[in-house]
Amino acid sequence: MQVVRLERIEQASQNVTARSLGLVACTRCHLAWPKEVATCGRCGHKLQSRDRKSLQRVWAFWLLGLMCYIPANLFPMLQTRTLIYRQEDTIVGGAIELIEYGSVAVALVILFASVAIPIGKFLAIAFLAISVQRPSSVSKSQRQLLYEVVDYIGRWSMIDIFVVAILSSLVQLNVLVTINPGTASLFFAMSVIFTMISAHSFDSRMIWDAQEVDKESAKDE
Amino acid sequence: MNDAPPVDFEDRKASFFHNLSVVWVIPMLALVMALVVAWQTYSARGPIITIEFESGAGIAPRETELRFRDVTVGVVEDISFGEGLKSVIAKVRVDQEVAPYIDSGARFWTVTPEFSASGVTGLDTVFTGVFIEGSWDGEIGAARDSFQGLSTAPLYQPGEGGLQIALRSIPGGELSADTPILYRGIQIGRVGPARISPEGNFAIAEAVIYEPHGRLVTPTTRFWDTSGFSFSIGASGAELNFSSVASLVAGGITFDTFVSGGEPVGDGSVFEVFASEADARSSVFNASEVDLLEMRVVFDENVSGLAVGAPVEFKGLRIGSVDSVTGLVDPDLYGDSRVRLSVVVGLQPARLGLQGDVSPEAALAFLGDRVRDGLRARLASGNIFTGGLKVELLDVLDAPPAELIIEDGAFPTLPTTQSAVTDRSATVEGVFSRVNDLPIEELLQSAIDFVQSAGNLITSDEVRGAPQELSALIGDIRSMVSSDTVQEIPQTLNAALLRLDGILLQIEEEQAVARVLSAIDAAAEAAGTVGTSVAGVPQLVEELVSVAANAATVPLTEFTDQVTEILSSADALISAPATQDLPASLAGALDELNRTLAELREGGAVTNVNATLASTRDAADAIALSARDLPQLVDRITEVFDEASATIAGYNRGDVLSRDAQAALRDISAASEAITALVRMLERNPSALIRGR
Numbered sequence: 001m002q003v004v005r006l007e008r009i010e011q012a013s014q015n016v017t018a019r020s021l022g023l024v025a026c027t028r029c030h031l032a033w034p035k036e037v038a039t040c041g042r043c044g045h046k047l048q049s050r051d052r053k054s055l056q057r058v059w060a061f062w063l064l065g066l067m068c069y070i071p072a073n074l075f076p077m078l079q080t081r082t083l084i085y086r087q088e089d090t091i092v093g094g095a096i097e098l099i100e101y102g103s104v105a106v107a108l109v110i111l112f113a114s115v116a117i118p119i120g121k122f123l124a125i126a127f128l129a130i131s132v133q134r135p136s137s138v139s140k141s142q143r144q145l146l147y148e149v150v151d152y153i154g155r156w157s158m159i160d161i162f163v164v165a166i167l168s169s170l171v172q173l174n175v176l177v178t179i180n181p182g183t184a185s186l187f188f189a190m191s192v193i194f195t196m197i198s199a200h201s202f203d204s205r206m207i208w209d210a211q212e213v214d215k216e217s218a219k220d221e
Numbered sequence: 222m223n224d225a226p227p228v229d230f231e232d233r234k235a236s237f238f239h240n241l242s243v244v245w246v247i248p249m250l251a252l253v254m255a256l257v258v259a260w261q262t263y264s265a266r267g268p269i270i271t272i273e274f275e276s277g278a279g280i281a282p283r284e285t286e287l288r289f290r291d292v293t294v295g296v297v298e299d300i301s302f303g304e305g306l307k308s309v310i311a312k313v314r315v316d317q318e319v320a321p322y323i324d325s326g327a328r329f330w331t332v333t334p335e336f337s338a339s340g341v342t343g344l345d346t347v348f349t350g351v352f353i354e355g356s357w358d359g360e361i362g363a364a365r366d367s368f369q370g371l372s373t374a375p376l377y378q379p380g381e382g383g384l385q386i387a388l389r390s391i392p393g394g395e396l397s398a399d400t401p402i403l404y405r406g407i408q409i410g411r412v413g414p415a416r417i418s419p420e421g422n423f424a425i426a427e428a429v430i431y432e433p434h435g436r437l438v439t440p441t442t443r444f445w446d447t448s449g450f451s452f453s454i455g456a457s458g459a460e461l462n463f464s465s466v467a468s469l470v471a472g473g474i475t476f477d478t479f480v481s482g483g484e485p486v487g488d489g490s491v492f493e494v495f496a497s498e499a500d501a502r503s504s505v506f507n508a509s510e511v512d513l514l515e516m517r518v519v520f521d522e523n524v525s526g527l528a529v530g531a532p533v534e535f536k537g538l539r540i541g542s543v544d545s546v547t548g549l550v551d552p553d554l555y556g557d558s559r560v561r562l563s564v565v566v567g568l569q570p571a572r573l574g575l576q577g578d579v580s581p582e583a584a585l586a587f588l589g590d591r592v593r594d595g596l597r598a599r600l601a602s603g604n605i606f607t608g609g610l611k612v613e614l615l616d617v618l619d620a621p622p623a624e625l626i627i628e629d630g631a632f633p634t635l636p637t638t639q640s641a642v643t644d645r646s647a648t649v650e651g652v653f654s655r656v657n658d659l660p661i662e663e664l665l666q667s668a669i670d671f672v673q674s675a676g677n678l679i680t681s682d683e684v685r686g687a688p689q690e691l692s693a694l695i696g697d698i699r700s701m702v703s704s705d706t707v708q709e710i711p712q713t714l715n716a717a718l719l720r721l722d723g724i725l726l727q728i729e730e731e732q733a734v735a736r737v738l739s740a741i742d743a744a745a746e747a748a749g750t751v752g753t754s755v756a757g758v759p760q761l762v763e764e765l766v767s768v769a770a771n772a773a774t775v776p777l778t779e780f781t782d783q784v785t786e787i788l789s790s791a792d793a794l795i796s797a798p799a800t801q802d803l804p805a806s807l808a809g810a811l812d813e814l815n816r817t818l819a820e821l822r823e824g825g826a827v828t829n830v831n832a833t834l835a836s837t838r839d840a841a842d843a844i845a846l847s848a849r850d851l852p853q854l855v856d857r858i859t860e861v862f863d864e865a866s867a868t869i870a871g872y873n874r875g876d877v878l879s880r881d882a883q884a885a886l887r888d889i890s891a892a893s894e895a896i897t898a899l900v901r902m903l904e905r906n907p908s909a910l911i912r913g914r
Contacts, residue, residue, distance in 0.1 A: 053242035060244040064251055084348055084804075 017208070024048065054203040058129050061198035066122060068191035076182035078164060083176055091115065091160070096139060114160045114188070117153060121195050124150045125202065132206040145205050147199070154196040161189045267317040269298065272329045272353065274370035277309035279351030281335065286352045287313045287329075294319045298355070311370075313353065324362030329355045330371035374430045376413040383490040384435030388412055388444060388474065389425045395496050396424040397448045397472040404475060409434040412474055425491075428474075438476065440485025443501035444494045448472035477501070513541065513567035514581035516588075517632040518598045518612060519549060520562040522640060527610040531603060533566045535614040541568035543612060562600075565632060566612055585633060586623065595620040597638035613641070690893055697900045699813060860888070 018025055022034045024047045026040035033040060033047055040047055076088035091095065091114045098107035124146055130136075131143055138146075164185045171179040245495075277300055279285070295315035303310050317324060332354045334343045346352060356375065376385075390396035402410030415426035430438060448845035474494060480504055495501040533541040549563035570584035589594065595617045603611035623636035720774045 053240065053244070056240075056242035057244045058240065059247050064248045067248065067251055067255065085350075 011072055019209075054201055054206065055129055055132065057201035058125060058198050059211065061194045061201060062122065062125050062129070065118075065191045065194035065198055068187045068194060069118060069122070070187075072184045072188035072191050075184035075187065077160070077184040077188065079178075079180040079182050081178045081180070088182060090159070090182075091188070110160075113157060116156050118191060118195065121150055121154060121157070121199065125195065125198050128202055132209070140207050144204060147202060147204050149205065150199050154192065155197075157192040158189070161185060161192070265317055267295065267315040267320040268366060269312050269314050269470055270295075270320075270323060270365075271367045272311045272313060272370045273303055273308045273368070274311060274331065275372055277311065278331055279346075280309070280311055280331065280353070281350070284350060285311070286349075287315060287355055288352050289319060289355050289357070293352075294355070311353070321361045321364070322357050322359065323355065323365070324357065324360075325358035325365045326362055327355055327365070327368060328371060328375050329353055329368055330374050332374070373414065375425055378412055378819050382432030382435075383410075384430040384432075384438060384486070386428050386430065386438065387425055387485070387489070387491045388428045388494050389491055390415075390423045391493050391495060391500075394423075394494065394496055395446070396426055397474065398424070398426045400448070400472040400474055400749070401449065401471045402428060402430060402444075402475065404434065404437060404477075409437075436485040438490070438492075439478050440486055440490075441483045442476050442478045442486075442492065443504060444474055444476040444492050445498050446472070446494055446496055446503040493724060512581055512759075514570050514584045514588075515544065515565055515567050515632050516585075517634045517638060518564045518566060519634060520564065520598075520600055520640065521559075522562065524602070527562065527564065527600060531611050533568060533612045533614070535573070536602075538572065540572040540614075541566050544566075564612060585625070585627075588633075588635070589627075591616075592623060592625050592636060596635075597623075598635045599638045600640040602641070628827065633798060656701075686887060687893065691896075694893070694900060696898045743886050866910055 018032060019035070022035050023033045024035045024037065026045050026047055028045040029040060029043040031040060031042050035047075037047055039045070072207060073091055075090065077094060078087075078089050080087045080089070091110070095107040095110045095115075097102075098110065119144050128143060128147055128150075131138065136143070164181045168181045169181045171177055250252045267761050274280070280297055280300055282297055282299050285297040286293040287448055297311045299312040301310050301312070302308070331351055332346055333340065333351050353370070372572045388396060396412075396415050398412055398415035400412050400722050401408040402412060404410075407629055410428060410430035413429075414428040415424045417424050476492075477498075480598065527543060527546050529543055530545060531543040532539045533543065540829070542606045543564055544567045547563045549561040550558055551561070552558045555561065568584060568588075570581055573587060575583055596614055597617045599613050599615065601613040603609040615638075617638045620638060625636075626634040626715075628634075662666045716800055775865060832875070
């Protein structure tokens with residue numbers, strides 16, 4: 001087995017993939033199996049060379065995330081009720097108000113965390129999902145980097161939800177001041193979760209598969 | 222060198238649906254859910270109604286709520302201006318659930334915090350902001366989607382029980398609007414905002430009596446104003462009336478049904494609001510009151526004191542009141558430019574006691590007839606305290622003929638007659654000020670002081686000593702009579718007689734018998750005079766009795782005490798031994814005289830008697846003269862006591878009393894002095910008694 005593998009590595013020059021060697025790596029315990037093996041003998045996970053439905057999942061969750069992102073921006077994020085007034089702020093509305101009050105930095109943080117990042121994530125995931133099916137001018141390594149960034153940064157979008165959760169749990173002074181999470185907070189959290197799942201569903205190996213497809217097609221031509 | 226298995230492609234192409242991930246179910250589900258929710262939300266959306274307000278006080282889009290029974294049933298979606306910027310139109314999205322009930326009977330008003338004397342309302346809007354309150358009944362009526370908003374909350378809300386009535390001010394009266402209606406101090410209703418009638422002669426306000434108190438209102442119910450307080454001074458004293466502190470501040474209207482037995486009235490009845498309970502009460506008995514007959518009276522004199530509302534009386538019965546008083550200068554009509562008093566009076570025909578048709582016209586005809594018979598108007602004093610005047614209608618006998626002057630466009634004018642206005646107020650005021658100025662305290666003090674002085678005077682040693690002095694005086698007289706000098710009078714007389722003897726002898730024969738007879742007559746007369754003088758003493762006692770009688774009539778105990786003291790003093794005076802001795806002394810004096818005469822008789826020779834009879838007659842004359850002085854003395858004392866009696870009887874005649882008392886005492890003292898002087902003169906010159914000089 002060792003010999004075979006080494007031989008195959010040598011044969012495959014620089015761009016030898018497990019797949020091209022007829023191997024499938026278990027996505028759970030990373031043990032490689034011949035592609036005929038259906039289940040990982042070590043951990044029992046189902047072996048699959050490429051998740052063909054990965055892109056479908058990406059798009060499905062992406063769509064869900066986007067759907068949730070719309071009410072997340074339309075509905076109020078925070079409900080501030082004091083003795084004499086009641087205020088409901090949407091994410092963007094609150095940020096604009098902060099700018100009007102002069103807290104530009106805070107507003108920028110909010111805009112960055114709650115608007116720029118989620119929208120960037122939507123765009124990035126959509127781009128990645130499209131780029132694996134269509135030829136792309138962006139190099140594979142850049143796309144891989146983009147994917148990693150998206151995957152990493154996704155969880156930070158939850159900072160908004162944390163702020164809302166902390167505020168609403170701390171500021172409960174009965175009639176004087178009460179802060180409650182608005183409807184949007186739920187949708188925003190759902191949106192973040194769904195985009196994270198979406199990003200997670202993306203099989204980054206497809207970025208590199210596409211290259212081979214490109215090459216093969218180039219060869220065919 | 223296996224290529225990518227073509228199975229992949231085959232698989233993909235084999236079945237699109239087979240390759241479709243189950244994951245798509247989730248977004249599909251979400252989409253369906255979203256659509257369902259959206260559809261539900263859309264379909265659950267109620268209709269939009271527009272409410273037109275005069276001002277958009279605090280109404281904000283998507284914030285201001287529409288509430289019904291304090292439950293939010295809608296939200297203002299939009300605010301815009303009405304046509305010509307004359308109003309504010311709020312578009313309100315109402316809940317579908319209640320939308321059908323918002324029919325043409327619905328009413329809307331904005332609720333804002335309100336601080337008034339009767340309380341604070343809408344306080345919750347301070348925190349929640351203004352909201353629109355709607356009210357409608359529980360029945361679905363004709364649909365309507367545009368409404369006119371009210372500026373204030375309506376008095377009652379549809380669906381709430383309550384008797385809706387209208388309250389009207391009496392002509393010339395006032396109406397307090399926006400006040401509670403109290404009954405026995407409990408608020409059972411409310412008066413809404415008032416408006417002025419088109420003619421401007423009264424104010425009218427909607428009012429509601431909450432269930433179940435509506436049955437308290439019958440056609441004979443009278444409403445009156447309990448606002449503020451009234452202060453009046455009348456025959457029964459000063460009265461301060463107010464019903465409660467709350468009504469003092471906020472005002473209030475109360476009512477009562479003075480005559481029982483009326484059926485409860487229905488909605489829409491109109492009641493008058495009287496100024497006071499008394500007015501309301503008195504109006505009950507004029508249930509058939511009709512429109513007032515207004516007449517004008519022009520008085521020649523322009524006298525102040527006639528006020529609007531002053532009574533118009535006909536034979537003492539109030540038949541109306543003065544509606545207005547104005548000055549009138551009309552040189553053309555009256556020929557001079559004097560200011561006259563033009564008074565418009567409103568007469569209540571129902572109070573004239575007309576039979577049959579009770580109307581202003583009938584009353585005017587009746588008055589026209591009466592004027593021909595001499596009915597005239599005049600000003601008369603109404604209230605002597607305030608100087609207020611009233612208008613009085615009375616029949617004037619032999620009045621110059623006159624008619625009611627009836628002109629178009631003017632009130633009928635009643636002829637007048639001489640006013641009966643006395644300046645009673647000034648007189649009364651003068652009386653009061655004089656009464657006020659009377660030094661009553663000083664007067665009483667003086668009286669008390671005087672009586673004390675009188676008591677002191679009577680009990681003083683000088684007065685007590687007066688009898689002793691009198692007694693001593695008489696004792697002096699007696700001692701004088703019995704003194705040697707007087708005793709010597711016989712000898713002297715004897716000598717004189719002896720000396721006269723010769724002369725007497727010369728005329729002895731001629732007149733002896735007649736002279737003796739006349740001398741004896743004179744002696745008898747002298748003795749009789751002495752008797753009458755003694756008879757004067759009981760008279761003195763009588764006088765004292767009358768003094769006591771007078772004293773007994775003195776009403777005040779203090780005076781009585783003093784007088785009792787005086788009387789006891791007088792008693793002591795009378796019972797003093799010296800006084801008791803007075804008649805005895807007189808008797809003694811007479812005895813002495815008798816003895817002297819006896820000695821005269823004895824001492825004188827019988828032969829000399831005839832000669833001395835003439836002289837004796839002279840001496841007896843002198844004795845008679847001196848004896849005549851005694852009744853005078855007694856008279857004097859009697860006078861003193863008369864005066865004392867008069868003094869005591871007239872103790873309440875002011876300062877004269879003390880003067881009289883002093884004068885009386887001075888008289889007593891003068892009398893004593895006179896007697897003393899007489900005695901001294903007799904002592905110095907005893908023969909004066911005999912000689913009468």
